[in-house]
Amino acid sequence: MEHLISDRLKRVAESQTLVMTKMARELSQSGTRIINLSIGEPDFGTPDHILKAAHEAIDDGFTHYPPVSGYPDLRQAISDKFLRDNELDYAPEQIVVSCGAKHSIMNVIMSTVNLGDEVIIPAPYWVSYPEMVKLAGGIPVYLRSSIETNYKFDTDELRRVLNRKSKVFLFSSPCNPSGSVFSEEELTEIAGILSQHPDIIVVSDEIYEHINYEDSHYSIGRDPRLAGRVVTVNGVSKGFAMTGWRIGYIGAPLWLAKACEKLQGQFTSGANSIAQKASIKALTGTMKPSEKMTATFKKRREFVMNALNQMPGVVPNISQGAFYVFPDISAYFGKSFGKYNIDNAMDLCMYLLKEANVSLVTGAAFGNPECIRISYAASMEDLEEAMNNISEALARLNP
Ligand code: PMP
Ligand code: GLU
Numbered sequence: 558m559e560h561l562i563s564d565r566l567k568r569v570a571e572s573q574t575l576v577m578t579k580m581a582r583e584l585s586q587s588g589t590r591i592i593n594l595s596i597g598e599p600d601f602g603t604p605d606h607i608l609k610a611a612h613e614a615i616d617d618g619f620t621h622y623p624p625v626s627g628y629p630d631l632r633q634a635i636s637d638k639f640l641r642d643n644e645l646d647y648a649p650e651q652i653v654v655s656c657g658a659k660h661s662i663m664n665v666i667m668s669t670v671n672l673g674d675e676v677i678i679p680a681p682y683w684v685s686y687p688e689m690v691k692l693a694g695g696i697p698v699y700l701r702s703s704i705e706t707n708y709k710f711d712t713d714e715l716r717r718v719l720n721r722k723s724k725v726f727l728f729s730s731p732c733n734p735s736g737s738v739f740s741e742e743e744l745t746e747i748a749g750i751l752s753q754h755p756d757i758i759v760v761s762d763e764i765y766e767h768i769n770y771e772d773s774h775y776s777i778g779r780d781p782r783l784a785g786r787v788v789t790v791n792g793v794s795k796g797f798a799m800t801g802w803r804i805g806y807i808g809a810p811l812w813l814a815k816a817c818e819k820l821q822g823q824f825t826s827g828a829n830s831i832a833q834k835a836s837i838k839a840l841t842g843t844m845k846p847s848e849k850m851t852a853t854f855k856k857r858r859e860f861v862m863n864a865l866n867q868m869p870g871v872v873p874n875i876s877q878g879a880f881y882v883f884p885d886i887s888a889y890f891g892k893s894f895g896k897y898n899i900d901n902a903m904d905l906c907m908y909l910l911k912e913a914n915v916s917l918v919t920g921a922a923f924g925n926p927e928c929i930r931i932s933y934a935a936s937m938e939d940l941e942e943a944m945n946n947i948s949e950a951l952a953r954l955n956p
Pocket of ligand 1: 656
């Protein structure tokens with residue numbers, strides 16, 4: 558009966574981050590020790606003051622349907638956060654709270670993209686962007702980049718692809734999967750190009766804002782030339798170790814915030830009431846635990862970069878933010894060991910899953926098939942074991 562599945566869904570690929578994580582979980586459940594470096598989620602628990610706020614929300618009876626766009630005090634806290642941290646001026650009415658940033662982005666795409674509209678996405682990109690666009694009937698248009706420029710695309714390429722069908726420009730900085738951070742100068746140049754095309758909506762995914770080792774987060778929404786058409790996406794998953802709480806949000810032009818509210822009102826209604834209350838605490842409370850997590854990620858990054866640098870044929874990029882490194886491993890294509898032939902990055906991931914007990918994600922899922930993505934949001938012990946195992950398994954590949 559599978560033919561009954563809609564054409565719409567058939568156009569969409571499964572999320573490779575979740576596929577690999579599911580495989581790792583299944584192998585673990587069957588008794589094999591697998592180190593999961595395929596999912597991007599902090600291994601830390603949610604900070605105590607946020608947990609406490611959730612308990613209080615339950616005790617205070619926040620157990621009913623919340624408003625579709627979010628509680629007014631959360632929308633106010635988000636509006637204040639945008640001004641305080643990002644110098645962005647979004648009024649509370651321009652904020653929509655959703656069930657994770659993934660949901661926020663999907664809302665924006667579904668609210669803006671018509672059949673055949675083009676969405677410009679710099680590669681490497683987060684795995685879900687193109688699939689969301691396809692689900693909406695749009696066409697993803699990629700801007701290619703390589704490790705030589707630390708995965709920053711050529712702005713002439715952006716000039717070249719822009720046309721009357723371009724509807725949205727969608728990117729993340731810090732970037733998942735490369736960890737690259739776009740500087741103020743780079744974003745100013747990009748804003749200048751986009752400003753020549755008044756009907757383009759810019760979607761800036763800043764979910765890794767707080768996990769930045771350069772300490773230089775800049776929001777493209779600050780550029781006055783793009784006034785009224787930048788959607789800034791953020792959430793509590795990464796910066797506050799709250800992946801399971803499912804709270805993301807946007808600041809958007811009022812017309813688009815209203816459109817997202819209308820859409821969300823027919824799909825999910827408001828996001829979880831208790832998680833919303835806890836998120837107020839996250840956004841208004843101490844940043845100390847978040848800073849500590851980022852400092853720990855930084856140490857792990859040094860360790861992983863060093864370990865990768867010592868593996869022949871592995872060329873790691875400079876991860877400036879988030880908790881990913883995206884090495885070029887194409888030197889291993891054409892090699893083999895026993896029954897394993899490595900023809901592409903997926904083959905290498907499967908080989909490392911089986912022979913090194915480490916789960917990773919193929920770069921093909923992010924638009925760069927010569928790479929693999931390694932998440933270092935794991936304990937130092939796990940990372941040490943993983944790097945050892947990977948190094949030994951790679952050394953077994955020949956010629
Ligand atoms: N954007 C990027 C770039 C991500 O890596 C993630 C992580 N899943 C998300 C959005 C969505 O995060 P969440 O839905 O957990 O808020
Ligand atoms: N964003 C994370 C990742 O890229 C979580 C998994 C997902 O939602 O795709 O691994």
